[in-house]
Amino acid sequence: MTRIVHLSDLHFGFHRAALAEPLLARVNGAGADLVVVTGDVTHRGRRGQYAQAAAFLSRIRAPLMVVPGNHDVPLYNLAVRYLAPYAGFRRAMGRHLTPVRQVGGARVLGLNSVDPFAVQRGIIRKGEIGRLIGGLDPLATNIVALHHPLEHLAQVDKELARRAPQALSRLDRAGAQIVLSGHLHVWATGAMLEQTAHPGVLQIQAGTALCGRLSDRQNEFAVLQIDGPMLTVERHIAPMNEPDFRPPEYEHFSRESGIWVAHQPPETPIVPGATETAFSTA
Template sequence: MTRIAHLSDLHFGFHRTPLVDPLLDRVNRSGADLVVITGDVTHRGRMGQYAQAARFLSRIRAPVMVVPGNHDVPLYNLPMRFLAPYWGYRRTLGRDLAPTRQVGDLRVIGLNSVDPFAVQRGTIRDREIARLIGGLDPLATNVVAVHHPLEQLDQVDKELSRRAPEALARLERAGAQVVLSGHLHVWATGAMLDQTTHPGILQIQAGTALCGRVSDRQNEFAVLQIDGPVLTVERHVAPMDEPTFRPPEHEWFSRESGVWVAHQPAEIPIVPGATETALSTA
């Protein structure tokens, strides 16, 4: 049995400051063997924001694995964005943009989906798909951690990453079982399972852990417990008008038959609506 805390879209620089300590307390009490953060650690990729993020990460007691998001490259500093987009990230969070971690019988493989030449749309590079497939462990539960989702709910208005459908199909065929993502600030698990044509992969799309955008309506993170073919989700939600996280909600999925099955009705996702222009928040 392995436990992973999944956080995404912290947006340091545009974050709910009073929620930082409650989030750290929940994460540190979660019993997580690994904390996975799927991008947008900062809001605009500025060094002061990276310093805030680094202080936060240093207070997490479990091992931490991070992949970058589109907000982790500078938006307004065009020379840095195009010539050295990951300079701040590598200086403060680590040089590896696509790390891999093994925790018990769980293998978590990172994927960098950021396209520095686009504002928000991601890209899945063909060589990265091949690397992911080559890194799968046939004896482990294989989890891919990426910022941009490989599939989206029909009501989401953002552009899907380039090659995302190809990546999802190839990963399913190769034996990946779970994809962790963020970017949309919309929680989706069972709703994705109801929609997808790739039920061999459970897609866990996280909401935002700390972003202060009021239209998101809530912050949240999840703790996943993986025990063979059974995956239990503890979803910790902090509404924008409440000072801390509510008691966790629980979801349960299993894949004894080789495809994932939800054991509760699908959630109703909160979709903020059109959220992406060159100057928008997320």
């Protein structure tokens, strides 16, 4: 059995400061073998925001891997954005933009989906799909972690990352089983499974763990418990008008037949967070 905490969209610099300690306590109490952060650790990629994010993440007791999000490159400092977009990220989070970790029965492969030449839209670079496929472990549960989703719910009005459909199709054929992402501030698991043409890949799209934007309505994170072909997802939710996370809600999935099956009705995603303008949070 392997336990993985999935955090995304912390947005230090525009975060719910009062929720940081409750979040840290939940994460450290989760008994995780690994904590995966799928980008937007900062709000605007500024040095002080990276210092806040690094201070928080340094207190997580489990092993940690972090991939960048579009908010982790400077928005207004164009010289840095185009010439050294990941300098701040590497200084605070470590030099690897595409880390790989093996824990228990799971292999987690990071992917940098950020495009410094676009404000929000991501990109899957040439050669990256092949790198991921080459890194899959046929004896493990293979998980790809990136910021931008590889597929959107029908209600989401943003553009997919470039080459996202090709990436999802090829990863499905190659045997990847789970994709962790963020970006939209919209939780989606079973709802994605209902609409996808690739049920061999369970897409776990996280909400925002700490962002203070009221239109998101809640903060949340997830704990994945992987036991062979069985997966339990603990979803920890803190509504914006409550000071702490509620007791977890549970979702159960299995892939004994080679494709994922949900053991509960699909959730109803809260979509407004996905419809902001180019220069707002998501």
